Amino acid sequence: MRVLIAEDSAILRDGLVRLLHAKGHEVVGEVDNADDLASAVARHDPDVAVVDVRMPPTGTDDGLRAAIEVRRRHPRVGILVFSQYVEAHQARRLLSEDASGIGYLLKDRVTEVGEFVNAVERIAGGDTVLDPEVVSRLMMARDSRPGMAGLSPREREVLALMAEGRSNAAIANALVVTSGAVEKYVRAIFTKLHLPPTGDSNRRVLAVLRYLES
Amino acid sequence: MGRRLREAAYALSDAPLSLLGLLYLAGCLVTGAALLLVVVGVGLLAVGLIGAREWGRFELARARALLGVRLPMPPASGPAVSSGKWLRAALTDGRGWRAVGYVLLKAPVAALTTTVALAGYGGAAAGLSYPAWASADPMVFGSFAMDTPARITAVALAGLVLLGLTPFVVAGPLAISRVAVAELLGPSRPGRRVRALEQARGQALTTTAAELRRIERDLHDGTQARLVTLAMDLGLAREMAVTEERDDALPALLAGAHRNAQQALAELRDIVSTIHPPSLDAGLAPALEALAEVIPVPVSVQVRLRRRPAPSIETIVYYCAAELLGNVVKHSGAGTATVTVVGERRWLTLRVHDDGRGGAETRHGPPENGRNGGGTGLAGLAGRVAAVDGSFDVDSPPGGPTTVTVGVPVLV
Numbered sequence: 291m292r293v294l295i296a297e298d299s300a301i302l303r304d305g306l307v308r309l310l311h312a313k314g315h316e317v318v319g320e321v322d323n324a325d326d327l328a329s330a331v332a333r334h335d336p337d338v339a340v341v342d343v344r345m346p347p348t349g350t351d352d353g354l355r356a357a358i359e360v361r362r363r364h365p366r367v368g369i370l371v372f373s374q375y376v377e378a379h380q381a382r383r384l385l386s387e388d389a390s391g392i393g394y395l396l397k398d399r400v401t402e403v404g405e406f407v408n409a410v411e412r413i414a415g416g417d418t419v420l421d422p423e424v425v426s427r428l429m430m431a432r433d434s435r436p437g438m439a440g441l442s443p444r445e446r447e448v449l450a451l452m453a454e455g456r457s458n459a460a461i462a463n464a465l466v467v468t469s470g471a472v473e474k475y476v477r478a479i480f481t482k483l484h485l486p487p488t489g490d491s492n493r494r495v496l497a498v499l500r501y502l503e504s
Numbered sequence: 505m506g507r508r509l510r511e512a513a514y515a516l517s518d519a520p521l522s523l524l525g526l527l528y529l530a531g532c533l534v535t536g537a538a539l540l541l542v543v544v545g546v547g548l549l550a551v552g553l554i555g556a557r558e559w560g561r562f563e564l565a566r567a568r569a570l571l572g573v574r575l576p577m578p579p580a581s582g583p584a585v586s587s588g589k590w591l592r593a594a595l596t597d598g599r600g601w602r603a604v605g606y607v608l609l610k611a612p613v614a615a616l617t618t619t620v621a622l623a624g625y626g627g628a629a630a631g632l633s634y635p636a637w638a639s640a641d642p643m644v645f646g647s648f649a650m651d652t653p654a655r656i657t658a659v660a661l662a663g664l665v666l667l668g669l670t671p672f673v674v675a676g677p678l679a680i681s682r683v684a685v686a687e688l689l690g691p692s693r694p695g696r697r698v699r700a701l702e703q704a705r706g707q708a709l710t711t712t713a714a715e716l717r718r719i720e721r722d723l724h725d726g727t728q729a730r731l732v733t734l735a736m737d738l739g740l741a742r743e744m745a746v747t748e749e750r751d752d753a754l755p756a757l758l759a760g761a762h763r764n765a766q767q768a769l770a771e772l773r774d775i776v777s778t779i780h781p782p783s784l785d786a787g788l789a790p791a792l793e794a795l796a797e798v799i800p801v802p803v804s805v806q807v808r809l810r811r812r813p814a815p816s817i818e819t820i821v822y823y824c825a826a827e828l829l830g831n832v833v834k835h836s837g838a839g840t841a842t843v844t845v846v847g848e849r850r851w852l853t854l855r856v857h858d859d860g861r862g863g864a865e866t867r868h869g870p871p872e873n874g875r876n877g878g879g880t881g882l883a884g885l886a887g888r889v890a891a892v893d894g895s896f897d898v899d900s901p902p903g904g905p906t907t908v909t910v911g912v913p914v915l916v
Contacts, residue, residue: 312740
């Protein structure tokens with residue numbers, strides 16, 4: 291996998307390069323500011339760009355804006371944006387275009403090296419990866435407005451767990467119900483959110499997004 | 505030249521305008537006072553006071569435009585609420601009464617000002633235009649007629665000298681007007697105090713926000729990034745250890761992680777010490793002595809305090825000294841420096857002196873300029889000091905020496 295890193299902290303950038311190398315991936319380019327991201331993507335044509343939200347020139351959300359720009363110009367390049375803090379509105383802005391091959395993770399997730407590299411790989415493959423904490427924040431905000439999209443409280447619970455990337459079995463375990471019951475809830479959720487039953491593994495994340503957009 | 509012209513315009517218009525003000529005031533107040541027993545009299549008095557206030561605004565504007573007086577314009581009088589409140593507000597308005605005082609005081613001053621200006625500029629005009637009318641109506645002083653070309657030139661020159669001198673003569677009465685405007689039309693003493701305190705409060709908020717922003721940045725860019733990398737390296741190392749892929753990378757990875765942890769600790773210590781230097785706990789004198797020891801230029805420290813200052817004052821004095829000594833090292837090229845702290849009962853003075861090349865100035869750059877922006881630089885220090893209502897003076901002629909004097913209240 292060919293990865294481009296956009297991160298202004300040299301310490302962290304070196305760490306990411308070290309990690310990706312150790313996991314057998316190639317780091318094709320490194321930039322330390324948001325302005326250089328788009329041209330670097332055009333030059334190196336990476337599979338995934340790993341982008342820090344907060345970068346020069348202004349040190350606010352330059353990385354996020356540059357990532358959205360890259361998505362418009364190079365829709366095929368996967369983008370993983372990471373942020374120091376959970377900012378639901380950032381996730382929403384990023385995902386508002388086309389959610390496939392997009393990830394939004396908390397910076398701290400990097401420390402779970404296996405999961406992090408796995409997320410980068412999934413994004414390169416076109417998956418959508420959302421940080422569990424981001425999802426639960428988004429869901430929480432939405433949960434305070436009951437009755438949205440016509441989901442029952444139980445279905446919302448299942449959806450929240452789904453959004454965190456848990457399997458049906460894990461959800462069943464967490465809610466102390468049978469797997470069959472979970473499957474029934476999941477099917478109901480997909481139907482209510484008008485998601486056609488394709489074999490797309492992304493459908494679970496799409497369900498969350500659809501729900502959040504409704 | 506523009507200034508002279510404006511002052512001349514002020515001086516020449518002073519008497520007619522002041523007379524106008526006096527007549528208006530006399531009309532309203534004297535009639536109002538005379539009719540005081542009748543209800544109408546009170547109203548007339550109030551109208552007179554409001555008028556005086558508005559007249560004061562006009563006079564202040566004139567002084568601002570022509571004399572370059574730097575005073576804020578007071579707000580215009582508010583709309584009348586109800587007749588009772590309106591009357592009461594007008595009659596108890598301090599600014600109205602002060603404006604009355606101004607009009608009364610100003611009349612003789614204005615008469616003097618305009619007389620001097622008329623005599624000076626009129627004489628100058630007569631002298632300078634003398635060549636044009638000398639032949640028609642020559643000046644005669646006793647038996648001495650100014651009719652030869654040389655004498656005509658002499659009169660014209662005298663006019664020129666008079667033109668040059670008049671502004672300096674007029675400056676005297678104008679100075680009285682300046683004082684009168686400042687004392688009677690500008691903000692009152694409590695008003696000025698409120699303004700100064702408002703500015704200090706704004707400054708304190710700005711400084712605090714900039715300071716917090718700096719700490720947040722330092723933590724985010726340094727320590728946080730280091731800890732994330734450290735955790736990442738440890739995660740990788742753990743995986744290597746578990747999967748028995750113990751190649752040569754593992755020791756290097758652990759060494760890097762160890763180094764990162766030490767660096768993070770050092771950075772944290774630095775950041776913490778910029779928030780509150782631990783040496784300050786023992787007091788200003790030991791803290792400043794400890795500070796002087798780590799400065800590469802020989803620094804002599806003298807601290808004389810009558811009482812221990814408030815902790816916030818100690819912190820400000822300490823950081824001023826640290827920043828100023830830092831400047832000495834960075835910019836002055838000085839061989840020695842002295843730090844003197846003299847604390848009286850209410851006021852504390854910090855003086856940092858060096859024998860370097862001088863030329864330091866308080867530059868007010870944009871606070872977000874660069875990583876260290878905000879709370880640093882002489883302007884940043886001045887801001888910190890202003891936040892506690894202190895004073896900040898830089899005396900640094902090119903070629904040196906430099907003395908920065910900081911005055912702060914002992915208690916806040």
